[in-house]
Amino acid sequence: MNELDSMVDSATAAFAGAATPADLENAKALFLGKTGRVTELMKGMAALPVEEKKTRGAAINLAKQAIEAALNARRQALADAELQAQLHAEALDVTLPGRTRGQGGLHPIALAWERVESIFNSMGFDVADGPEIENDWFNFTALNNPPNHPARSMQDTFYVDMNDEQGQPYCLRTHTSPMQIRYAVAHVKKHAAAAVAGTPPETMPEIRVIAPGRTYRVDSDATHSPMFHQFEGLWIGENVNFKDLKVTFLNFCKAFFETGDLTLRFRPSYFPFTEPSAEIDIAFNSGPLAGRWLEVAGSGQVHPTVVRNMGLDPEKYIGFAFGSGIDRLAMLRYGVNDLRLFFENDVRFLSQFQ
Ligand code: DAH
Secondary structure: OOHHHHHHHHHHHHHHHOOOHHHHHHHHHHHHOOOOHHHHHHHHHHHOOHHHHHHHHHHHHHHHHHHHHHHHHHHHHHHHHHHHHHHHHOOOOOOOOOOOOOOOOOOHHHHHHHHHHHHHHHOOOEEOOOOOEEEHHHHOHHHOOOOOOHHHOOOOOOEEEEEOOOOOEEEEOOOOOHHHHHHHHHHHHHHHHHHHOOOOOOOOOOEEEEEEEEEEOOOOEOOEOOEEEEEEEEEEEOOOOHHHHHHHHHHHHHHHHOOOOEEEEEEEEEEOOEEEEEEEEEEEOOOOOOOOOEEEEEEEEEOHHHHHHOOOOOOOOEEEEEEEEHHHHHHHHHOOOOOOHHHHOOHHHHHHHO
16 A cells, blocks of 8 residues: 555544544644644655656545545534434434323312302302401300300410400401401491491392301311311391201201202200200211211200390391301312312322312
8 A cells, every 4th residue: 555545544434433522633733634644645745756756646636535525424424423423412203292281170179168168159148358367255155155265275276476456356357256356347337338228139139158267276186187168158137046046957968068969957056146055966978977967067046145236136037047058168178088188289199189
């Protein structure tokens, strides 16, 4: 192999060994650069006789062209490899399933809460909302709950270290019952304002409301949580009785549990704000809970003192109230046996309700 051929070979090998475009340019300089081997050979021709110059020059030119061709081929190969690597790195498989965030959904207690609202709404009940930090008057006193009643004890009630303008201590409401007073007072005021404006309706429209919301008690086990949910019901008019209460609550239960196959009973009880008072029990006549009496609400005829605290005459107005636990209804409806599951926020549990 002559000297020129071996130069072409070593150039080709040097180019092949260049892993990057920068390496390749360095390798190129060794052969085609100002002081590269081809350039040096050209310079060396100056000393040759004219005849030899011609043949030698043509041979060097051929070698130079071969080196340039090898260089360009390697340049192209490196560029192709770079493009392939980039395409590979940015590969997009359009057949893969998309990465979504998941749809999310309502918490089972929120679902139960919404059911309660829409069922009572469909029976003509307004839905009201009220404060969770409540004062002593609304939470206890106005509800005929005497100052030394056990429900007021420190063991049951979260007190807030603050009094209102009248010196009333604040607490976290222990039930939704204060909404009976708040709603009725606002209703009576609204009616009185209409009368003042010269458009008195014949009689005050009946009060028919439910008030769902968070409630708080110092209590915690499988069936009690320090924060829980209740809804209060109130129906006051001139001629409302226990039969209305029974029909209303029975219809609610049938709609809530989506079965007509259940029985409701009143069990005598005591609440300061009702007289007489009753617990409401229901029993499913079929299904996994069949035949067991389940307590679902406290209820009663609103006590005359409470009616008076609403700004109404107990000789004229009468009605009933009830209070029920949303969490307990959700447990029964969904067959959940530990209340704490609702508050652990384990997605595996929660996603079952979607
Ligand atoms: N507030 C009661 C409780 O939390 C439940 C209750 C009982 C509400 C009787 C009522 C009622 O409106 O009439 O235990």
